[in-house]
Amino acid sequence: MRIDVVSIFPEYLAPLELSLIGKARQDGLLELNVHDLRSFTTDRHRTVDDTPYGGGAGMVMKPEPWAQALESVAGAGMDSKPVLIVPSPAGEKFNQALAYELAEEQQLVFACGRYEGIDERVIDWAQDHFTVRPVSLGDYVLNGGEVAVLAMVEAIGRLLPGVVGNPESLVEESHSDGLLEYPVYTKPSAWRDHDVPPVLLSGNHGKIAQWRRHEQFRRTAERRPDLMEGLDAGVLSRADRQAL
Ligand code: 6GU
Secondary structure: OOEEEEEEOOOHHHHHHHHHHHHHHHOOOEEEEEEEEEHHHOOOOOOEOOOOOEEEEOOOOOOHHHHHHHHOOOOOOOOOOOEEEEEEEEOOOOOOHHHHOOOOOOEEEOOOOOOEEEHHHHHHHHOOOOOOEEEEOOOOOOOHHHHHHHHHHHHOOOOOOOOOOOHHHHHHOOOOOOOOOOOOOOOEEEEEEEEOOOOHHHHOOOOOOOHHHHHHHHHHHHOOOOHOOOOHHHHOOOOHHHOO
């Protein structure tokens, strides 16, 4: 996969050189390029914003630097149109299903807006060159798209073949089956008046699997009742349906 990120704060994306994603880049599993939007301006002051038509607070990002930047990264010899992800609190909500979907793409381009956002005509114009998807992390406001890109690239990058050493860990984690993960424990079995649930020390693997499944349902119902409604009967076993 190839990922291009356009931002006026390219340094904000430095953490993508670390840890799992940094290693995936070094290993050639992921090509990731960060581009400074200001390098696509042509005026002396490298202006990227201006006042909003119609009035109101704040500034709006000018369209031409964005078109120049996006043209420079679009269709770098790929078969399919790249997906242009525009981080915005006004986008569709990012979730694990969308991470899996985007992990199948050849090229992702992230356009990090700042201020009050990017001139909407860029979004219209970009439809000819990209599949455009405004995406939100959740119902709160960040100052710009950069932090959201860190989260999305990590969520997508770890799904690419070979990035996570043990692919089993992708199967067992929260949201992989629509439920939250069960709680985990390690040694010592007795710690500061808190004991590990005895079933986990029993050696009875059937009982342990049953307990973990029950904990997944209990946690999900308590913390995320919204997820209980969307549970797909198809992924539930007979034992799961009885537990409900
Ligand atoms: Cl993706 N971007 C911005 N700027 N703010 C957000 C967001 C994204 N998701 C939630 N708030």
